[in-house]
Amino acid sequence: MNYIIEGLINGILMGSIYGLTALGLTIIFGVLKVINFAHGSLLMVGMYVAYWAVSLSGLHPYLTLVVVVPVMYLFGYYLQDIVIKPIFKAEREVREPITVIIVTTGVWYILDNLTLLVFGPQYRSIQDNPLRGKMLEFGEMLISVPKLWGFFAAIITAGSVYWFLQKTRTGRAIRATSLDRDAASLMGIKQYRVYNIAFGIGTATAGIAGVTLVPFYNVFPTVGVLFDIKGFIIVVLGGLGSIGGAILGGIIIGLIESVGPQFMAATWTEAIVYGLFLLVLFVKPSGLFGVRYDW
Amino acid sequence: MKGTKISQHVFRGILATICVCSLIFFTGTPSLAGPEVVKIGNIIPLSGPSASVGQQGKQAREMAVEEINAAGGIKSLGGAKLEMLYADSESKPEKGVAEAERFINTEGVHVLTGCWNSAVTYPTTAVAERYGIPFVVPVSVADKITEQGFKTVFRIAAKDSWWTRDQFAFLADMEKEFNTKVKKLAFVYENGDWGKGFAGQWKELAKKGGYEVVLDEPYPSTATDLSPVVQKIRRAKPDVLMLVSNAADAILLTNTLAEYKVKLKAIIASGGGHADPSFLKAAGKNARYIFDIVEWETDVNKPGAKEANAKYKAKYGENLTGEAVDAYLATYVLKDALERAGSLDPAKIREALATTNLRSGPGMIVGYSAVEFDKTGQNEHAALVIVQINDIGSGMERITVWPKEARRAGYTPVFPMP
Known part of the structure; x- marks a missing residue:
């Protein structure tokens, strides 16, 4: 019984972190109506920033959020402003510009290969750190402390983004743009600035996810790809554009991955995850927590 | 029309053959008079996905050949020098087969070695077997390479299983x-x-x-x-x-x-x-x-291992690898066999290789203690x-x-x- 509870807890913790890695994807899609294929790479950049901030300062990883969040926000803001915005402008008449998707794919390749060029293919992980390898022990049961931190980071981040979108003036502007960008523009909302901000926020959450992962996972140039695929499944599962859906979708995946292997070979859990993904697409294409009708 | 074209073709072919034959005849004769040379054809990946491993193998072979030639070559053959010929397999089986044919037919090599990629070694050894040319495989792990019932294939390194x-x-x-x-x-x-x-x-x-x-x-x-x-x-x-x-x-x-x-x-x-x-x-x-x-680690406690590694590092700027050590040893196994064969006849060289029992010498820097081939041509001591x-x-x-x-x-x- 113990090990099932242990698996459940690990699944919820790890799943919420998966949700956090997918949060940026869902935010950016919600506003820009574009699947950001570079999201995994943004997460990778976040992990490298966190890795260097932690290993150079030797501080508690979560203290480096002070650096990571603004750096990643600005990175995302200007990436959208400089690289993606011109494409949007060129395709003003199209509701879901395909070209932008292709551009984000280009950004993915450029970022991954640039990192490979600058930092090499090495796998890195922080060594001496207050969080690394810490476990809470309850008799036979072990719970990973860095994952527990990650769980709280995910909940707080998702909560704050939700609050920001609901309660602040900028948040309302973002939601208005997401609902109908032409109408929003007519109301005096600067559409492209809102895009920049949304992209910045999405990238910043990828940075936070990077900070939560660095204490127990490795950093390498293609690390984003591993989380990218999961991110897409989570976002579709939870409903594209839904913030709570991303976290819940993440937890579902985490639970399958964590509890599943207690009853079968770990390889099978992947099949279950993809099976569930297909099932959701068949039965409820808008996702478990998504909005049924598109605006 | 068709008929004349074909006969023209045939005629050209005959002419070309005569030319090539006379060329071989004229260039071939004088070399018999001079000091003998042992031609070793090496088919290894020098470009493509396995290029770095191929390069390591080439460097190790060159280092061994330099040492052997400097020490007076093959004494039983009147101090014959080893001459290494290299062909790039590009990790492609068909390239390996073609290069083996070329080495045997045009270059007249006495021995072949290679090819690292098991997929290349497997068909290429069949060519050597057909012509009866001994083929030394330093390392190619697929089990089946020495399980074809071939007489001319000798593998130094351990196999997959x-x-x-x-x-x-x-x-x-x-x-x-x-x-x-x-x-x-x-x-x-x-x-x-x-x-x-x-x-x-x-x-x-x-x-x-x-x-x-x-x-x-x-x-x-x-x-x-x-x-x-x-x-x-x-x-x-x-x-x-x-x-x-x-x-x-x-x-x-x-x-x-x-x-x-x-x-x-x-x-x-x-x-x-x-x-x-x-x-x-x-x-x-x-x-x-x-x-x-x-396969191998730089700190193995074998006489000469440290020195060989230091020499290799000074020459090529990197440590010896398992692949390089296998190629290095293979060259010394060949030298030992040639010394005992005392002849350039491929059949005699094959006989000598089959009775190899190498337990010491510069090449023996591997982890195991001897090179002796079993009936299939696999080094039974490899580990x-x-x-x-x-x-x-x-x-x-x-x-x-x-x-x-x-x-x-x-x-x-x-x-x-x-």
């Missing part, structure tokens, strides 16, 4: 040496071809050795969380954990095992991710006491080397522990893990 064989031989030796009984094994491996192949052989060997397999767990190499697998290992309570992992998962698994404080007597890995240069750095202290199987990761004062490093005669001087393996 011997990796798992040696992991179990090592385990049995450790049990004896440290008087510790191992009963329960857990197999955890990446779910690709490589991991599954190893696991299949492990199961058979475990049955033969009387071990109990308490866990048999494939996992996806792309896993971002391996704690469920580690929980399973913890629950199964094995004595020894055997692993096949790629890089990212090897690090993750090692760290997670340490986090969950899994008690084991030993961990035996299978190269791959555990041999990746960044593994030691990224896993750090958690990698301590892991055993890993490799792999097992290292232990430990910190004995200069950071985490890989220390050779097995076979016992190759063990680093003054090091006692830590078994079972404290």
